[in-house]
Amino acid sequence: MDVIKYNLLLADDDSDDCLFFKEALEELPVDASLSTVNDGVQLMDFLSSNSGDLPDALFLDLNMPRKSGLECLTEIKVTDELKHLPIIIFSTSLDLDVVDSLYEKGANYYIRKPGDFSALKKVIFEAITLTNNANSKHPNRDKFILLP
Known part of the structure; x- marks a missing residue:
């Protein structure tokens, strides 16, 4: 059986959250590599230099500083080379008006950062699996928020 290798990118300015994410990913039954950027400007530079x-x-x-995740999402979705990139919002807040806006702007899924390590592993694994199976299709609104 072929093992699927996932190439993931995490854009987050909180170094503890990045470490927590990396450790959770390492414990999942997937073969994944993780790159990280620490703000929106770094993210857009990374994507434009790796668009192929x-x-x-x-x-x-x-x-995030310098350019927010919402600004990055908006920019990504109007850029032909980037607009099909699956985007999972990974945030501490859960403002439903903001969530609705993110859904409308084309984000694929929304995860509220869990404080529990096993819950984090569960939602990361679910997001990877769903994103891979959906082939970047936009989910129905009732499937947008992933809960641990």
Whole structure:
């Protein structure tokens, strides 16, 4: 059986959250590599310099310096080379008006950062699996928020 290798990108300015994410990913039954960027400007630079070899999915924090996750999402979805990149919003907040806006702007899934390590592993695994199986299709609104 072929093992699928996932190339993931995490955009998050919180180094503890990045470490937590990396450790959770390492414990999952997937073969994955993880790149990280720490703000929206770094993210957009990374994507534009790697547009021929995009990650399989982007986990995007909303509250980042220099350029917010919402600004990055908007820019990605109007850029022909990037618009098909699956984007999983990865945020501490859960404002339903913001969530609705993110859905309308084309994000694939929304994860509220769990404080529990096993819950984090569960939602990362679910997001990877769903994103891979959906072939970047936009889910129904009732499937947009992934809960641990």
